[in-house]
Amino acid sequence: MSDCIFCKIVAGEIPCRKLYEDEDVLVFHDIHPVAPVHFMLIPKAHVASLAECDQSHRDVLGKILLLAPKLAWEQGLTDGFRTVINTGRGGGQEVFHLHVHVIGGGGPRPL
Ligand code: AMP
Ligand code: ZN
Numbered sequence: 001m002s003d004c005i006f007c008k009i010v011a012g013e014i015p016c017r018k019l020y021e022d023e024d025v026l027v028f029h030d031i032h033p034v035a036p037v038h039f040m041l042i043p044k045a046h047v048a049s050l051a052e053c054d055q056s057h058r059d060v061l062g063k064i065l066l067l068a069p070k071l072a073w074e075q076g077l078t079d080g081f082r083t084v085i086n087t088g089r090g091g092g093q094e095v096f097h098l099h100v101h102v103i104g105g106g107g108p109r110p111l
Pocket of ligand 1: 005014016028029030031032033085086092093094095096
């Protein structure tokens with residue numbers, strides 16, 4: 001996806017504050033954090049949102065969800081954290097490359 005900002009980050013065309021990378025997943029800090037810790041986990045392969053995922057995305061989705069608590073702990077979120085996946089315009093999604101937000105460190109926040 002040539003016009004996708006997160007694909008450009010994956011390709012190294014746009015810089016990011018990288019937290020973690022492997023062959024399938026990239027993790028970087030959100031450029032506009034809403035809490036002291038706010039990072040995003042994304043699949044390297046473009047998929048627009050959770051609504052576009054199918055069985056072929058099962059492994060990378062599992063990998064991302066298992067990675068989230070590990071990286072949250074490493075970022076100091078030992079008391080817990082929020083995970084947010086905005087899906088579609090009605091779900092408040094602004095960047096149409098699937099991403100899982102991990103947010104924490106700002107005290108308790110009721111849903
Ligand atoms: P969403 O509403 O879930 O699509 O959120 C998109 C998120 O991407 C927002 O929290 C933005 O601050 C974040 N974002 C947009 N551009 C960048 C970028 N270049 N580097 C890091 N985060 C970004
Ligand atoms: Zn993309």
